[in-house]
Structures are given as structure tokens and as C-alpha cells.
Amino acid sequence: MDHVCAYTNRPEDTDRKTLMETDILVIGAGAAGLSCARRLHDQGLSVVVHEARRRLGGRIRSHHPDDGGPPLELGAQVVHGDRNPVHAFVGAERVRQLPRDTAAHVVRDGTAQDMAVLGRGRRAPWQIEAQLHAAPGPAGLSVGGWLRGRGLSEAEIAASSEWFRQNWAADPDRLSAPGLAAAQRGDLCGSGEYTVDGGLAAVPALLAEGLDVRLGSPVHEVRHRPGHITAHTGAGTVTATVAVVTVPPTVVASGGLRLPDLPAAKHDAALRLPLGDACCAVVTLDRPAPESAVTLDMDGRTGFLRATAGRPEIVIVAKAAAAATVRAAIADQELLLPMLRTALPWAANSRIVQVTPADWGTDPLSGGGFSAPLAGAGTAASAWAEPVDDTVFFAGEATRCGKGLPWLGSALLSGELAAEQVLEVVGRR
Numbered sequence: 001m002d003h004v005c006a007y008t009n010r011p012e013d014t015d016r017k018t019l020m021e022t023d024i025l026v027i028g029a030g031a032a033g034l035s036c037a038r039r040l041h042d043q044g045l046s047v048v049v050h051e052a053r054r055r056l057g058g059r060i061r062s063h064h065p066d067d068g069g070p071p072l073e074l075g076a077q078v079v080h081g082d083r084n085p086v087h088a089f090v091g092a093e094r095v096r097q098l099p100r101d102t103a104a105h106v107v108r109d110g111t112a113q114d115m116a117v118l119g120r121g122r123r124a125p126w127q128i129e130a131q132l133h134a135a136p137g138p139a140g141l142s143v144g145g146w147l148r149g150r151g152l153s154e155a156e157i158a159a160s161s162e163w164f165r166q167n168w169a170a171d172p173d174r175l176s177a178p179g180l181a182a183a184q185r186g187d188l189c190g191s192g193e194y195t196v197d198g199g200l201a202a203v204p205a206l207l208a209e210g211l212d213v214r215l216g217s218p219v220h221e222v223r224h225r226p227g228h229i230t231a232h233t234g235a236g237t238v239t240a241t242v243a244v245v246t247v248p249p250t251v252v253a254s255g256g257l258r259l260p261d262l263p264a265a266k267h268d269a270a271l272r273l274p275l276g277d278a279c280c281a282v283v284t285l286d287r288p289a290p291e292s293a294v295t296l297d298m299d300g301r302t303g304f305l306r307a308t309a310g311r312p313e314i315v316i317v318a319k320a321a322a323a324a325t326v327r328a329a330i331a332d333q334e335l336l337l338p339m340l341r342t343a344l345p346w347a348a349n350s351r352i353v354q355v356t357p358a359d360w361g362t363d364p365l366s367g368g369g370f371s372a373p374l375a376g377a378g379t380a381a382s383a384w385a386e387p388v389d390d391t392v393f394f395a396g397e398a399t400r401c402g403k404g405l406p407w408l409g410s411a412l413l414s415g416e417l418a419a420e421q422v423l424e425v426v427g428r429r
């Protein structure tokens with residue numbers, strides 16, 4: 001295998017109107033696009049990946065502290081499961097299981113408490129979610145409707161609702177109860193939480209080794225007729241026999257990638273697969289954390305916060321309504337410190353040194369965090385995944401929405417499935 005990485009990331013590339021020919025054009029260098037390109041390249045096809053950002057990885061984004069401290073994650077946080085394809089892609093020696101004994105806290109009614117309070121004298125949110133997965137109710141039932149029909153106390157409903165918002169990036173009244181259960185059943189990744197040496201950004205970096213990836217090269221429009229692709233990119237026009245679209249459906253729905261020759265059903269599917277809101281940040285304080293802990297704000301303002309003993313950074317991962325609160329607090333840091341002090345009392349006398357945000361909800365290249373199964377979305381994910389004219393193929397986490405958990409494992413698998421479809425068609429031609 002050729003190990004020379006042919007990334008181009010030069011500003012002059014965007015000005016030059018070149019005509020490039022390739023077998024396969026892959027659009028997007030996230031986990032899905034790179035796993036697809038990897039497989040096709042390894043089968044001897046000529047593959048070019050065009051990526052709008054000037055970096056690999058899409059919704060995987062590792063942050064490296066200035067003082068050389070361990071990397072922190074601004075997008076995907078952990079590798080879920082001992083059978084996640086990440087293990088095979090990066091090699092077992094690079095993957096580490098996360099400690100299971102990290103302290104877990106919640107903020108409830110404005111006070112930080114041990115997370116165990118959620119299960120005292122009532123059913124804890126994770127127990128309630130397990131019950132939902134076992135008996136989710138009929139098609140069309142929302143998670144909110146399911147929660148209200150279970151004879152739960154108001155406190156149980158409030159805590160579970162925030163739990164669902166932070167784990168599935170959408171309000172319970174929008175989430176499909178049977179959709180969540182099906183996604184959980186379909187998950188093939190197993191159990192446990194893992195990280196990768198060097199941060200999760202090592203995953204796309206390893207996948208991209210030896211591939212022709214054009215960074216800073218957005219694809220604006222793809223025209224097609226059977227067996228022929230014409231794509232207008234930031235680097236000029238590309239022709240190919242096949243294109244694999246791996247951008248989130250929100251990018252197509254918002255016009256960030258125009259696909260005028262697709263049937264209307266495709267555009268309708270893209271509209272029905274919105275990504276839930278998410279906003280993350282690494283906040284560096286002027287003092288280190290005294291303990292490693294994860295804190296979930298049940299009051300709905302900050303989502304999950306993660307601190308590591310001896311390190312000055314706090315990672316905020318906020319989804320659904322909390323994403324908007326965190327977004328506002330990043331814009332006005334007078335709001336941010338009180339939020340942190342409520343969640344992490346040890347931060348009481350500290351000062352913010354630096355904030356590194358990753359606002360996925362307002363990012364036009366992602367349009368949100370990830371795609372949870374929504375009530376009323378029906379078969380949108382299958383429709384979005386369906387190839388068109390054996391010429392335009394689709395991958396990306398959203399193509400597996402409701403068939404697996406909306407995370408990296410699904411994105412990688414979707415790329416491999418699209419590669420199989422392409423190989424089948426190329427083999428027939």
C-alpha cells in the first residue's frame with residue numbers, strides 16, 4: 001500500500017480551475033467518507049476525497065492543550081464498545097479503556113450532588129431508558145409520550161427528559177420511542193468506553209494514510225447521469241463515474257451541497273433527518289481540577305462537563321436546549337463562570353484563561369451534533385441511504401439513523417457499506 005499521504009491544503013488550489021478525472025469521488029473526509037475511501041482505494045480504484053474543512057475528521061475534533069497536556073475532545077467524546085470498528089482501524093495497541101471509577105455528579109436545583117441521588121427512592125434515568133428499550137410502545141410514540149404514560153413522578157420525568165436530551169441531542173417530545181429502541185437493538189459495537197492514543201483525531205488520520213484527500217475543497221454541486229458525475233468543487237471541476245456523498249443530510253437540506261439531479265424523495269428524506277443541536281467547548285481555568293469527574297447538569301443549562309485531576313481544562317458537551325445556553329455563555333463569558341461554579345464548586349475562585357468552542361449547531365458543514373431517530377421521520381434514513389442510478393451513493397452516520405447508535409461506529413460502518421455497493425456496481429460495469 002502506498003503510504004504517501006497526498007493531502008493538498010494550499011490556498012492557490014482553490015483559485016486554479018482544474019479538470020480532474022477519477023473513478024470515485026468521495027465528498028467529506030469524516031469517519032464515513034474516509035472508511036469508504038480506504039476500502040475502495042485498497043481494492044485498487046482511483047479515489048479522490050474532497051473535504052470542505054482544512055482538517056480531517058468532520059465531527060471528530062481533538063484539542064491539544066498549549067502545555068502539551070493530554071488531548072481533549074470537542075466532537076465525538078469516546079469510542080463506544082469493545083466491538084467498535086475503531087479498534088480494527090487503529091489497532092488494539094492504540095486503544096485504551098476509560099476508567100470506570102470516575103466520580104459522577106449532577107447539578108440539581110442549582111446544587112452539585114453525587115449522581116447516585118438520581119436513583120435514591122426513585123427510578124434513575126438510565127433504568128428508565130433501559131425500560132424504554134425493552135418495551136418502547138407503538139410506532140409514532142414519542143419518548144415524551146412514553147415517559148408520561150408510565151406513571152412516573154414529575155421528578156423522574158424531569159430527570160429522564162434531561163438524560164434523553166443530553167444522550168440523544170433532541171427533546172423527548174421529538175424523539176421516537178420505538179426508534180430509540182431499534183437503534184439500541186441494532187447497535188453492533190458492544191459495551192465499554194474507550195479512547196485512542198493521541199486523541200480521536202488519530203482515527204481519521206490513520207484512515208487517510210495514503211489516500212488522495214483534498215482539504216479546503218468544498219463540493220458545491222454534483223450533477224449526474226447514469227455512470228457519470230460532474231462535480232463543481234473549490235478546486236475546479238471533477239468528473240468521476242461514481243460519487244459517494246457523506247455530508248450530513250442537513251448540509252444538503254440547507255443548500256451547502258447542491259444535488260439537483262436527485263429525485264424529490266431524497267431531498268424530502270434530508271429534511272426529515274435534522275441533526276440535534278450541540279455546542280461544545282474546552283474552558284481552561286487558572287487552576288487545576290482536584291478530581292477527575294463527569295457532571296451532568298439536570299437543570300438543563302450545561303449538559304455534560306468533564307474535568308481531569310491535575311488539569312485546568314473543563315470540557316463542556318451540551319446538546320438540545322442546553323446547547324443554546326452554552327452558546328450564549330461562550331459569547332458572554334460573564335455568564336460562563338457562574339455556570340461552571342455551580343457545576344464544579346472547586347472552580348469558585350478561578351478565572352477563565354481560554355475558551356475553545358466547537359459550535360456544531362451553527363456550523364454549516366455539520367448543521368448539528370448527530371441524528372437521533374425522530375417521531376414521524378419514518379423511513380427517512382433508508383431513503384437517504386438508497387443509491388441513485390447506481391451512480392450517487394450515500395454514507396454517513398445519518399444513513400444508519402434508527403438502525404444503530406448515532407455515533408462513530410455507525411459512521412464507519414456506513415462508509416464500508418457504501419464501498420460494498422460501489423464495488424458491486426463497478427464489478428458489473
Ligand SMILES: Cc1cc2nc3c(=O)[nH]c(=O)nc-3n(C[C@H](O)[C@H](O)[C@H](O)COP(=O)(O)OP(=O)(O)OC[C@H]3O[C@@H](n4cnc5c(N)ncnc54)[C@H](O)[C@@H]3O)c2cc1C
Nearest residue numbers: 028030031032052058059076077078219396397407408411
Ligand atoms: C458533540 C458531539 C458528541 C459526540 N459524541 C460521540 C461519542 O462520544 N462517541 C461517538 O462514537 N460519536 C459521538 N458523536 C458522533 C460522531 O462524531 C459522528 O457520528 C461521526 O463523527 C459522524 O461521521 P460522519 O463521517 O458521518 O460525518 P462528519 O464527521 O460530519 O463528516 C462529514 C464531512 O463532510 C464535510 N463536508 C460538509 N459539506 C461539505 C461539502 N459541501 N463539500 C465537501 N465536504 C463537506 C464536513 O466538513 C465533514 O468533514 C458526537 C458528535 C458530536 C457533535
